[in-house]
Amino acid sequence: MTDSINERTATETIAAIATGDTTAEEVTRACLDRIETRDGAVKAWAFIDPELALAQARSLDSLDSSDRKGPLHGLPIGIKDVLDTADMPTGMGSPIYKGYRPVADAASVAILRAAGAIILGKTVTCEFAGMHPGETTNPHDATRTPGGSSSGSAAAVADFHVHGALGTQTGGSVLRPASFCGIVGYKPTYNIINRAGLMFAAENLDTIGMMARSVGDVDVIAAAMLNRNMTTPLPAGAKPKIGLCRTQLWSAAQPETVEAVEDSAERLIAAGAEIVPIEMPESFATLSEMRNRINDFERSRVLSHHWRENREKLSDHLAGQVENGTAMPYGDYREAILLASESRQHVDTVFGEIDAILAPAVAGEAPEGLAKTGDARFQGYWTILHVPTITLPTHKGPNGMPVGIQLIGPRWQDELLLSVAGWAENVLIGE
Amino acid sequence: MTDSINERTATETIAAIATGDTTAEEVTRACLDRIETRDGAVKAWAFIDPELALAQARSLDSLDSSDRKGPLHGLPIGIKDVLDTADMPTGMGSPIYKGYRPVADAASVAILRAAGAIILGKTVTCEFAGMHPGETTNPHDATRTPGGSSSGSAAAVADFHVHGALGTQTGGSVLRPASFCGIVGYKPTYNIINRAGLMFAAENLDTIGMMARSVGDVDVIAAAMLNRNMTTPLPAGAKPKIGLCRTQLWSAAQPETVEAVEDSAERLIAAGAEIVPIEMPESFATLSEMRNRINDFERSRVLSHHWRENREKLSDHLAGQVENGTAMPYGDYREAILLASESRQHVDTVFGEIDAILAPAVAGEAPEGLAKTGDARFQGYWTILHVPTITLPTHKGPNGMPVGIQLIGPRWQDELLLSVAGWAENVLIGE
Numbered sequence: 001m002t003d004s005i006n007e008r009t010a011t012e013t014i015a016a017i018a019t020g021d022t023t024a025e026e027v028t029r030a031c032l033d034r035i036e037t038r039d040g041a042v043k044a045w046a047f048i049d050p051e052l053a054l055a056q057a058r059s060l061d062s063l064d065s066s067d068r069k070g071p072l073h074g075l076p077i078g079i080k081d082v083l084d085t086a087d088m089p090t091g092m093g094s095p096i097y098k099g100y101r102p103v104a105d106a107a108s109v110a111i112l113r114a115a116g117a118i119i120l121g122k123t124v125t126c127e128f129a130g131m132h133p134g135e136t137t138n139p140h141d142a143t144r145t146p147g148g149s150s151s152g153s154a155a156a157v158a159d160f161h162v163h164g165a166l167g168t169q170t171g172g173s174v175l176r177p178a179s180f181c182g183i184v185g186y187k188p189t190y191n192i193i194n195r196a197g198l199m200f201a202a203e204n205l206d207t208i209g210m211m212a213r214s215v216g217d218v219d220v221i222a223a224a225m226l227n228r229n230m231t232t233p234l235p236a237g238a239k240p241k242i243g244l245c246r247t248q249l250w251s252a253a254q255p256e257t258v259e260a261v262e263d264s265a266e267r268l269i270a271a272g273a274e275i276v277p278i279e280m281p282e283s284f285a286t287l288s289e290m291r292n293r294i295n296d297f298e299r300s301r302v303l304s305h306h307w308r309e310n311r312e313k314l315s316d317h318l319a320g321q322v323e324n325g326t327a328m329p330y331g332d333y334r335e336a337i338l339l340a341s342e343s344r345q346h347v348d349t350v351f352g353e354i355d356a357i358l359a360p361a362v363a364g365e366a367p368e369g370l371a372k373t374g375d376a377r378f379q380g381y382w383t384i385l386h387v388p389t390i391t392l393p394t395h396k397g398p399n400g401m402p403v404g405i406q407l408i409g410p411r412w413q414d415e416l417l418l419s420v421a422g423w424a425e426n427v428l429i430g431e
Numbered sequence: 432m433t434d435s436i437n438e439r440t441a442t443e444t445i446a447a448i449a450t451g452d453t454t455a456e457e458v459t460r461a462c463l464d465r466i467e468t469r470d471g472a473v474k475a476w477a478f479i480d481p482e483l484a485l486a487q488a489r490s491l492d493s494l495d496s497s498d499r500k501g502p503l504h505g506l507p508i509g510i511k512d513v514l515d516t517a518d519m520p521t522g523m524g525s526p527i528y529k530g531y532r533p534v535a536d537a538a539s540v541a542i543l544r545a546a547g548a549i550i551l552g553k554t555v556t557c558e559f560a561g562m563h564p565g566e567t568t569n570p571h572d573a574t575r576t577p578g579g580s581s582s583g584s585a586a587a588v589a590d591f592h593v594h595g596a597l598g599t600q601t602g603g604s605v606l607r608p609a610s611f612c613g614i615v616g617y618k619p620t621y622n623i624i625n626r627a628g629l630m631f632a633a634e635n636l637d638t639i640g641m642m643a644r645s646v647g648d649v650d651v652i653a654a655a656m657l658n659r660n661m662t663t664p665l666p667a668g669a670k671p672k673i674g675l676c677r678t679q680l681w682s683a684a685q686p687e688t689v690e691a692v693e694d695s696a697e698r699l700i701a702a703g704a705e706i707v708p709i710e711m712p713e714s715f716a717t718l719s720e721m722r723n724r725i726n727d728f729e730r731s732r733v734l735s736h737h738w739r740e741n742r743e744k745l746s747d748h749l750a751g752q753v754e755n756g757t758a759m760p761y762g763d764y765r766e767a768i769l770l771a772s773e774s775r776q777h778v779d780t781v782f783g784e785i786d787a788i789l790a791p792a793v794a795g796e797a798p799e800g801l802a803k804t805g806d807a808r809f810q811g812y813w814t815i816l817h818v819p820t821i822t823l824p825t826h827k828g829p830n831g832m833p834v835g836i837q838l839i840g841p842r843w844q845d846e847l848l849l850s851v852a853g854w855a856e857n858v859l860i861g862e
Contacts (some may be wrong), residue, residue: 086736100534107631110735191635194732200538200627228761301625304541305517330659338843345776412769 005030010075010163010217017074024057024074028118031076035161041142043135044156046081047088048121056118070116071224077112078156078165081122082129083208084197085109092199093125093134093149096310106197108166108208108225115224120162123152126373128303129168129201132315133373138180140401144366147177148373150211154181157211164212164221170201170295172362172379174209175391175406180366180374182393182402184425186210186218186418187379189411190386193225202298204337205291205383215390215422222414231418240420242268243278243354245408248285249377254364256397257378261360264394264405264428268358271427278350278357284343288377290336291384297333300325340384344411347385351410356420361406365397378406388414390421394428436461441506441594441648448505455488455505459549462507466592472573474566475587477512478519479552487549501547502655508543509587509596512553513560514639515628516540523630524556524565524580527741537628539597539639539656546655551593554583557804559734560599560632563746564804569611571832575797578608579804581642585612588642595643595652601632601726603793603810605640606822606837611797611805613824613833615856617641617649617849618810620842621817624656633729635768636722636814646821646853653845662849671851673699674709674785676839679716680808685795687828688809692791695825695836695859699789702858709781709788715774719808721767722815728764731756771815775842778816782841787851792837796828809837819845821852825859 005027008016016022032050039045053076060074081091084102091097104110109119124134126149136151138144139159146155150167154177157165167174169187178185186209193208200206210218219231234240244265246253253261265275300307300322306314307322314322350357359382363375382389388411391404407424409417436458439447447453463481470476484507491505512522515533522528535541540550555565557580567582569575570590577586581598585608588596598605600618609616617640624639631637641649650662665671675696677684684692696706731738731753737745738753745753781788790813794806813820819842822835838855840848 086740097534103528103531104740105736107732107735110739111732114735114739194631194729195634196631196733197736200625203626204622226761226764227757227759298625301538301542302627304538304545305536305628308541308545309517309535326658328658330657333657334843341843412765412772 004160006034006160009214010212011220013163014072014075014220024060024118025054027074028053028057028076028120031120031162038159038161042137042139042155042159044123044152044159044161046091046122046124046152049088052087053118053120060116060118068116070114072112072221073116074118075116075164076118076120076162077221078120078123078153078162079109080150080153080165080167081125082168082199083109083166085119085122088122090122093127095313096306102197104197107194109197111225123156123165125149126151127315127318128199129170129173130318131373132317133370137370138366140182144368144401145180145370145373147180147366149173150177151373153211154178154183154185157213158183164210164217167209167211168198169207169209169379169383170205171291171383172376174211175361175379175389176374176376178211179362179391179393179402179404183211183213184215184218184390184392186222186390187383187388188222188414189388192414200302202295204294204298207383215418215425219418231415231422234419234423237272238423239272239274240355240423241274241276242420243350243357244275245278245280245357245359247280247359247381249360249381252363252375252377253360256364256395256403257360257362260395260403260405261358265358268424268427275358276354281346283339286339287343287381287384290339291380293328293333293336294340294384296321296325297328298325344385347387348410356417357408359406359408361391361404365399365401365403382408387411388417390417392421392425392428435591437465437591440645441643442651444594445503445506445651455491455549456485458505459484459488459507459551462551462593469590469592473568473570473586473590475554475583475590475592477522477553477555477583480519483518484549484551491547491549499547501545503543503652504547505549506547506595507549507551507593508652509551509554509584509593510540511581511584511596511598512556513599513630514540514597516550516553519553521553524558526744527737533628535628538625540628542656554587554596556580557582558746558749559630560601560604561749562804563748564801568801569797571613575799575832576611576801576804578611578797580604581608582804584642585609585614585616588644589614595641595648598640598642599629600638600640600810600814601636602722602814603807605642606792606810606820607805607807609642610793610822610824610833610835614642614644615646615649615821615823617653617821618814618819619653619845620819623845631733633726635725635729638814646823646849646856649821650849662846662853665850665854668703669854670703670705671786671854672705672707673851674781674788675706676709676711676788676790678711678790678812680791680812683794683806683808684791687795687826687834688791688793691826691834691836692789696789699855699858707785712777714770717770718774718812718815721770722811724759724764724767725771725815727752727756728759729756775816778818779841787848788839790837790839792822792835796830796832796834813839818842819848821848823852823856823859
């Protein structure tokens with residue numbers, strides 16, 4: 001265990017508070033000190049009020065041990081700024097919502113509080129969880145994008161500002177920034193984590209996910225939110241059966257991603273896994289286009305009010321999506337919904353034979369520049385399928401930047417995916 | 432066509448404005464006059480500002496005919512008070528939200544405005560679209576419930592205050608009040624009508640629907656919201672194949688519902704339909720319980736913030752649901768989600784053989800008293816299946832109160848359901 005409180009994992013931190021080795025206030029101060037030192041460069045936070053965070057910590061510390069019922073007691077968590085918070089502004093990454101103060105916490109935020117978490121602050125999001133970036137930089141290289149749209153959540157966790165964070169994924173907005181910043185990003189099965197109080201991007205896709213520095217840490221947060229136990233590790237000597245799916249996007253994978261996937265497969269085999277190649281039907285090659293259709297049709301409806309009242313405050317990229325979605329005939333949208341639905345049922349059958357799928361997480365390292373957040377297709381391919389996915393920070397690219405792999409599980413079997421991912425984390429990264 | 436402007440159908444009204452036979456202002460005044468006369472007894476409206484409605488109407492009337500692009504140009508619509516409106520308070524049927532003013536219209540409201548509709552006002556909802564009633568009475572008998580939770584939308588449409596209204600259904604909240612009040616209630620396929628800006632009850636169930644006085648009227652509203660054409664009527668001489676599904680709830684059907692279903696089946700056969708009995712698997716008998724689990728688990732998360740901050744302002748019934756959902760282990764919830772998912776796939780296969788299902792809509796007439804809104808099981812059975820459903824006001828009970836039937840279509844084939852429903856409407860009610 002590291003000596004720096006803010007560099008510990010979430011599970012270590014929770015345990016240290018429970019045993020009295022530290023307090024919620026000490027943990028919060030360590031996070032705030034790191035933010036004070038680093039956030040001028042990283043710019044991960046859209047809003048942070050140290051006193052508000054410390055007040056939450058002191059309140060938790062003041063509880064008798066018999067009243068400390070929350071499984072996340074004392075753990076600071078960052079919240080992507082598209083999730084409502086009653087005590088902090090919620091800016092949606094848009095000038096339209098500058099200073100906006102919701103009347104209630106989002107379900108996900110309130111549940112974290114009920115579980116004993118400290119809501120440390122709001123993390124920078126791309127405009128309405130889309131592609132138009134905020135100011136956040138990659139903590140490994142400030143000239144490179146942290147990815148998006150959960151940019152601040154990924155950068156804050158990677159740079160040890162906080163132990164875990166919530167993000168959202170409509171295309172690739174949890175896994176891509178997690179891979180670019182070198183952390184674990186977990187997108188649960190669609191509609192497991194309650195979305196009340198989330199500013200929707202596209203409701204048939206939007207999924208709230210967790211970002212942290214280990215599989216156990218995303219698991220402890222998800223378990224608390226769902227009132228379930230922590231995932232059971234695979235038994236010693238387990239030989240998981242993993243499908244290797246390069247997807248129809250493989251030609252867009254850069255050498256570092258090819259290396260990450262192939263090297264991971266070899267090492268997992270060496271550790272006992274059975275790896276079988278998986279081919280998806282040809283129709284899956286259209287999933288990216290179908291995802292874009294659903295995104296644009298639904299975004300144009302979500303933003304219909306602002307399209308009338310605040311059109312000049314939308315980025316050109318988003319305005320183009322709204323225009324496209326507004327003009328889209330229902331039949332085109334319905335075709336995308338139906339293909340997605342059929343594809344999900346096909347994937348269900350694929351999982352009859354295997355425990356998890358190994359796939360590329362990203363095209364490659366975080367690209368240079370802050371104007372774009374990278375290629376979302378490697379993540380979006382699975383988002384539209386509603387399956388749970390996770391990225392592990394297993395590799396580095398030619399510039400020393402993180403490159404993750406992606407593991408995918410069957411719908412509604414997130415605990416199986418997390419078990420396999422925990423096993424793979426031990427094999428590929430070590431404990 | 433009736434001479435009373437407010438008693439015309441939506442499609443008649445739109446046509447009359449388009450031809451210059453009337454104006455949006457005249458239509459709005461006719462609605463407001465009716466409300467002035469009747470709403471002291473019916474209490475359908477949570478908020479109405481005549482000047483605000485008339486201003487919308489005048490603005491639409493001032494447009495040149497070439498700028499009148501909206502398919503609902505000039506049509507007044509009522510909005511259930513769980514959908515955000517930027518220019519009217521949104522009270523959620525709860526003292527917690529008294530006077531609450533959202534910053535933006537819900538997607539569904541903004542889309543209606545973009546289609547040229549007049550947002551006439553906000554209609555009374557049960558507390559958070561649940562079971563705890565508002566003050567609305569049944570327009571056919573003020574001592575009886577209008578049903579819920581879209582109580583005000585149903586009563587306002589039935590009593591000719593407005594031509595159409597939006598409701599939401601999580602259990603039976605569109606079809607039950609529609610049946611009790613004697614109008615058409617349409618619950619589309621789950622997740623077709625965008626839910627951004629809807630206060631969620633339970634997001635795996637919540638569906639925005641339309642209430643009006645004819646099948647054509649719910650269709651014209653849905654078509655405008657989805658950017659699709661109006662549904663094509665069945666061709667002359669069509670012989671739709673309809674499954675008659677009494678469901679496992681049949682023993683709870685009162686004589687008037689038995690009569691409505693059996694009489695409808697006979698008359699549809701006489702008009703050329705083929706009617707085949709449909710039995711659902713035994714596992715479907717648990718759907719009501721599974722729906723309750725999903726409802727309570729998800730409601731407890733949606734209301735987690737208010738459970739902490741405003742617990743004393745929740746009704747006892749809702750508080751019980753939140754307590755149940757908070758204590759529910761994830762495994763119980765997941766079991767309900769999985770059974771629902773499997774059941775949906777089974778229903779998909781049933782629809783391979785038939786065009787629509789005929790089923791009971793309600794247990795019977797609207798019960799006496801205003802303290803409860805009636806039995807939601809006959810509607811909730813289908814809500815959890817995510818299929819589109821519609822009720823038609825075909826029959827009367829022993830006390831002269833309306834009793835509807837329910838028609839059900841395959842998921843994502845709402846236009847087929849509406850075609851069959853339009854045909855059945857002609858047969859059973861007449862044009």
